[in-house]
Amino acid sequence: MGKGEATRERILEIAEAAVLAKGFGATSIDEVIAEASLTKSGFFYHFRDKNALAREMLRRYVETNDRLFDDIFDRGRQLSDDPLQAFLISLKLLAEIMADLPSGHPGCLIASICYQERLFDREVREMTARSVQDWNARFLGVFEGIAAVYPPREPVDLHDLADAMSCIVDGAIIMSKTLNDPRRLERQILLFRSFVKLMFSPNQSPAA
Amino acid sequence: MGKGEATRERILEIAEAAVLAKGFGATSIDEVIAEASLTKSGFFYHFRDKNALAREMLRRYVETNDRLFDDIFDRGRQLSDDPLQAFLISLKLLAEIMADLPSGHPGCLIASICYQERLFDREVREMTARSVQDWNARFLGVFEGIAAVYPPREPVDLHDLADAMSCIVDGAIIMSKTLNDPRRLERQILLFRSFVKLMFSPNQSPAA
DNA sequence: AGGAAAACCGTACCGCGAGTACAGTTTCGG
DNA sequence: CCGAAACTGTACTCGCGGTACGGTTTTCCT
Numbered sequence: 001m002g003k004g005e006a007t008r009e010r011i012l013e014i015a016e017a018a019v020l021a022k023g024f025g026a027t028s029i030d031e032v033i034a035e036a037s038l039t040k041s042g043f044f045y046h047f048r049d050k051n052a053l054a055r056e057m058l059r060r061y062v063e064t065n066d067r068l069f070d071d072i073f074d075r076g077r078q079l080s081d082d083p084l085q086a087f088l089i090s091l092k093l094l095a096e097i098m099a100d101l102p103s104g105h106p107g108c109l110i111a112s113i114c115y116q117e118r119l120f121d122r123e124v125r126e127m128t129a130r131s132v133q134d135w136n137a138r139f140l141g142v143f144e145g146i147a148a149v150y151p152p153r154e155p156v157d158l159h160d161l162a163d164a165m166s167c168i169v170d171g172a173i174i175m176s177k178t179l180n181d182p183r184r185l186e187r188q189i190l191l192f193r194s195f196v197k198l199m200f201s202p203n204q205s206p207a208a
Numbered sequence: 209m210g211k212g213e214a215t216r217e218r219i220l221e222i223a224e225a226a227v228l229a230k231g232f233g234a235t236s237i238d239e240v241i242a243e244a245s246l247t248k249s250g251f252f253y254h255f256r257d258k259n260a261l262a263r264e265m266l267r268r269y270v271e272t273n274d275r276l277f278d279d280i281f282d283r284g285r286q287l288s289d290d291p292l293q294a295f296l297i298s299l300k301l302l303a304e305i306m307a308d309l310p311s312g313h314p315g316c317l318i319a320s321i322c323y324q325e326r327l328f329d330r331e332v333r334e335m336t337a338r339s340v341q342d343w344n345a346r347f348l349g350v351f352e353g354i355a356a357v358y359p360p361r362e363p364v365d366l367h368d369l370a371d372a373m374s375c376i377v378d379g380a381i382i383m384s385k386t387l388n389d390p391r392r393l394e395r396q397i398l399l400f401r402s403f404v405k406l407m408f409s410p411n412q413s414p415a416a
Numbered sequence: 417a418g419g420a421a422a423a424c425c426g427t428a429c430c431g432c433g434a435g436t437a438c439a440g441t442t443t444c445g446g
Numbered sequence: 447c448c449g450a451a452a453c454t455g456t457a458c459t460c461g462c463g464g465t466a467c468g469g470t471t472t473t474c475c476t
Contacts, residue, residue, distance in 0.1 A: 003444070004452055023324035025234025028433055040435090042453050049435070111382045112323040115315060116231035128386050154406050160399045163383060164376070167396050171379030174319045175371060178336050188375050191368045195403045198362050211473070212423055236462060248464090250424050257464075 008046050008056070010036050016057050020107035024054060024116050051121050054113070058124060061109040062131040069138065072097070083145040084200050088193055095189040104182030105173050132166060139165045150200040161196075168192050216254050216264070218244050224265050228315035232262060232324050259329050262321070266332060269317040270339040277346065280305070291353040292408050296401055303397040312390030313381050340374060347373045358408040369404075376400050 014035045018027040029050070033043045047053045076090030098105060110128045117125060139162035147158060172188035175181075222243045226235040237258065241251045255261045284298030306313060318336045325333060347370035355366060380396035383389075 002451085007452080020323065022326040023231045023233045025231045026324060026327050027233075029435085030433060039454055041438095041455075044435075045451090045453060107323060110386060111319070114382045114386050115228065115320040115323055116234060117385070118230040119234050129388070132383060132386050154402050156399070156402060157395070160395045163380075163392060164396060164399055167379030167383055167392075168372070168375055169379070170382050171375030171377070172371075174316075174322045174378050175340060175375055177325070178318060178322050178340050180337070184371060184375075187365070187368045188372060191364070191372055194362050194364060195407075198406055199403075210422085215423080237464090238462065247425055249426075249467095252464080253422090253424065 004046070007036070007038065007042070011038070011043065011046060011053075012057055012060055015053055016061065016109065017106065019057065020109065020112055023112065024050075024119055051124065054120055054124050055127070058109060058113065058127050058131075062127070065131075066134075068097075069135070073138075073142070082149070083142070084150055084196075087142055087146060088197060091189060091193040091196070095186045095193070098189060099183065099186040101182065104176055104180075105185055107177060108170050108173050111170050111174070135166050136162050139163075146196075146200050150202065152199050153201075154199065156199060161199075164192065212254070215244070215246065215250070219246070219251065219254060219261075220265055220268055223261055224269065224317065225314060227265065228317065228320055231320065232258075232327050259332065262328055262332050263335070266317060266321065266335050266339075270335070273339075274342075276305070277343070281346075281350070290357070291350070292358055292404075295350055295354060296405060299397060299401040299404070303394045303401070306397060307391065307394040309390065312384055312388075313393055315385060316378050316381050319378050319382070343374050344370050346370075354404075354408050358410065360407050361409075362407065364407060369407075372400065 011032060015027065015032050018032060029040065029043055033040060036043075047056065072090045072093050073086075075093060076086040076088075079089050080086045110132060113120060113124065113128050136159070140158055143158045143161050168188050169185070172185040175188075176183075176185045219240060223235065223240050226240060237248065237251055241248060244251075255264070280298045280301050281294075283301060284294040284296075287297050288294045318340060321328060321332065321336050344367070348366055351366045351369050376396050376399075377393070380393040383396075384392045
């Protein structure tokens, strides 16, 4: 990694934390460059404007999350051949990772951008839409695999179930941040896990 | 309603739409007053600063939502004496209302504030936390009523279930806005409805 | 009707942050 | 050691939040 690239990464990291805490519109370049020990000229050498910064931040964020999901679901499949069990394991892993974040989840950049849409150009908004759709498609694949083996107890649209994954995580992040209680995120993920388990588990009376 | 109060309402309405679309930090007072046909002096006559505006916006938003929930859950209870059925009816009503919003849900002000927390004073942040807790408590009461009659199929913490309500709505609003597809919100509410139904329905084999 | 208070308007100003322009300087890699 | 990459420094424009304050209209109450 060249020196320039390292600086870019440093800027992006600082900017992301600031944007998640205060919003994009309220994040000043002056403050970012102060923390990065850089001059304004230095900043604009790397990013032509604030929108370029947003694009790179988003690209970085999506990439990181994609890798995380890849890891988690790969591990789930490694640990069980059964698609339902594999998914339940993955969800547990996800919950653990979220619980282990030192000061809670810093926030979802897509949600942050969503609430400031008019600030960004079309390209950024298309990137957010695309990444959400990608995640939905990923989960849809998982649920289709499960449903092929275990018919759902209630009639359920697998698309909606796939969407629910992102919805719950995003919603729970907001609640965790608002109430300043990081554990809520973990608990909501585990609750969704219960739901999936209940939905696809073979129909039988509970052991007494 | 006096004339001053009407102006205040007009300002709040315009500001809310702008904040939900662009974020608080990026919403300029100049633009708000232009749309409200008001001068800067007029604005500062009503609100001492931007934080006072935020406080009033939030108060208004919470009040509106509280009334909506009151209505919906009252109607549910009117239409069925059974707590589970009443809740399922209320959720259906909620889904319908969300689906009928002409251009989709405009956004959750609490989520918007959450992603710009550092912009607001302690009072505003405490108001958001308090209102979320109130909603959670409301739903907890509902689920306790249901669980008293129908023991849940899976061991579930009713607090988590109550939290899930707000999480899903908030998350689904974000997805709806990001994908520009208002129907997702409705569908997620109905999916949660299926979950509750499945969780508390008496254990029996499905009719063949 | 009249008068006081409420609800504004106009103007002038300050400071901060985004962004531009551009010339000069350091640092790194081949 | 040379050229490109990675910056620094300075100086400027413009829009926005916010202040100050005097003047004007509108409303409401007696």
